[in-house]
Amino acid sequence: MNVTGHTTRPASIRDVADAAGVSYQTVSRVINGHPSVRPATRDRVLTAIKELGFRRNATAHALASGRSRIVTVLTANTTHYGYASILQGIEEAARAASYAVGIGVLESAGEAAVKAEVQRASDAGGGLIVIAYDRAGVRALAAVPAGLPVVGVVETPASPPGGESPWVWADDRAAAHEATRHLLSLGHDTVHYVAIPSSTRRTSARTAGWRQALREAGAAEPRPLQGTWGPAGGYAAGRRLARDPAATAILCGNDDLALGVMRALHEAGRAIPDEVSVAGFDDSPLAAYLTPSLTTVRLDFTGLGRAAFGLLHGVLEESATVAPHPVSAPELVARESSGPRRHPPRHTPRQHPGAVPPT
Amino acid sequence: MNVTGHTTRPASIRDVADAAGVSYQTVSRVINGHPSVRPATRDRVLTAIKELGFRRNATAHALASGRSRIVTVLTANTTHYGYASILQGIEEAARAASYAVGIGVLESAGEAAVKAEVQRASDAGGGLIVIAYDRAGVRALAAVPAGLPVVGVVETPASPPGGESPWVWADDRAAAHEATRHLLSLGHDTVHYVAIPSSTRRTSARTAGWRQALREAGAAEPRPLQGTWGPAGGYAAGRRLARDPAATAILCGNDDLALGVMRALHEAGRAIPDEVSVAGFDDSPLAAYLTPSLTTVRLDFTGLGRAAFGLLHGVLEESATVAPHPVSAPELVARESSGPRRHPPRHTPRQHPGAVPPT
């Protein structure tokens, strides 16, 4: 109960041992659930533990045992919805398994900076989860020294460069495929794509799924526009697309981009969805409340995070034959921003008066 | 350079000592920058360190020294922009100071759950930063055992319950005051307020600032509407406010709420800003790209995070007389969603056909 308010050194197992009249090793056995401790002894020890308010020193435990029950997450700026949600999922699962969660932000994608960050993360001991949706993440994954337990959260199931490490992914390709088919099925000749920054030199999974759907439909394949992670990139892309009367359907790599695109279209006087349909990606909590509400593909980010932790947990403790970690399949959520093609793209785009780029 | 790819036990200071032909203590001196080591010796040691790829074992260091260079952040779900940004700021500052960042999510506000989470966090050693913008956070701050270094990020500078611990805050009161005055200055009779969940039983800082501005202007003081953190709460509040023809200006506790309010107003056929002005709080990255773009108050969340870490750093290492941690003052960003009062509230609100609550 620790009634005394004094800031005294916390009780150690030897303190508990003295109080219970046993050896420190017996205390160790009790707190680790070792079977061969007589019930009466165990009770005495437990009582002493409670009385002294003993908590096992995590640092000493880690040092002596070599296992640290820590998972460090390497991620980009978590103000982006997807990253934050994955982190959320990891944290949930980690908490349930009594793991501590560390976080390292990959601020620049520079080789050296990434390497340093991986080093720092590995200092914590325990395992690593790298969110490799962007170039920095992919670099980090590649920079993880062999022997360090790591799980990647990747965009595409292809083998990450230079690694045998396990990974999890949401089926971005299928998701993009589905979204594109949705737009095509509304009668659009083709679908333009505004991409998030790709994680690799190669085509991203989202881009691939979009392209595949176009091919299957025999539709033209416009060049994808390169976006950023935030709405600003979407806005820039949207301004260009607004000038193209043939662009009647636009798929965006995430919801933030879609917002920027919609804003640009609006400023250019192009009605959504009557003239142009827009679809996003991720189903952020805001998508449903935009005007028009945003058609998007829901991804199970928290499930992804939980799965990543589950996998890592399995690697760290072979005992924990981790239950299958279900990640829900992507799901199209059709809302107001996508609709049937209506107006043949013939008119001159109106010029909106207040077309000032937002602050 | 560690050319061998073998997963061998990492080098310890004794390994380095052997390689350099000195004692382990000398190695310790070198890595800690102790002055009295002969330059020649230091060089030999440094060479050995480089050759063996030695990195000081953080766990052992923490155990032996009692200082762990870890800061654990206790926060609500970080998918909310403000929380994520604060975390971002903390991480930046922590990285600069070679601190590891741990994170604990306060999922429920239940007394027991919060207490358990605080316990877990304190197990990590090092210091604590509690983001106490909500009830769970405030509870957590109160549950921190005396003697554990902690800094609170709070909504209001009033003393947090039961603590002497230092804290940082953005001046939410001033910010709300400014936003309200902005709306009043546009000619509105009064300003309605949709609140984020309050952190305490008492009136929140934002609510207080809003009320103060109304009083100073001699305006009526409508009852604030209770919202949530996400757009859903704003949507519900917006539906109620849309029925009130006298509600021509609405201030929201955050941008997500504002989005929900705007959606509801839109569905009710009330034009923004011509019939109703809306202002948010936080200036999330999306605010500028909404249609209409959202008038809001920018808060320096990352600065707040950096300041919180700075304060904690000062507590943990008295040497680090932390430089003043500047947190930018809140700044009103006027955009399209707020405008002069135009239509006398006389007409019957139109009923929008597609008024289906979003998914």
Next chain:
DNA sequence: CCGGGTTGTGTGACCGGTCACATTCATGCG
């Protein structure tokens, strides 16, 4: 040329746990 203060370096104990092994005692079986 000796004593005292500095500088550079080494030794042993310790942080709070875990691990491998030793010991004691009760039990089962030939």
Next chain:
DNA sequence: CGCATGAATGTGACCGGTCACACAACCCGG
């Protein structure tokens, strides 16, 4: 009854660092 067996508990070393202190070599002044 003797001895192997296993359960219950204790002892010492160890994880990889730090800390307090001892000690040697050097410098300086008297």
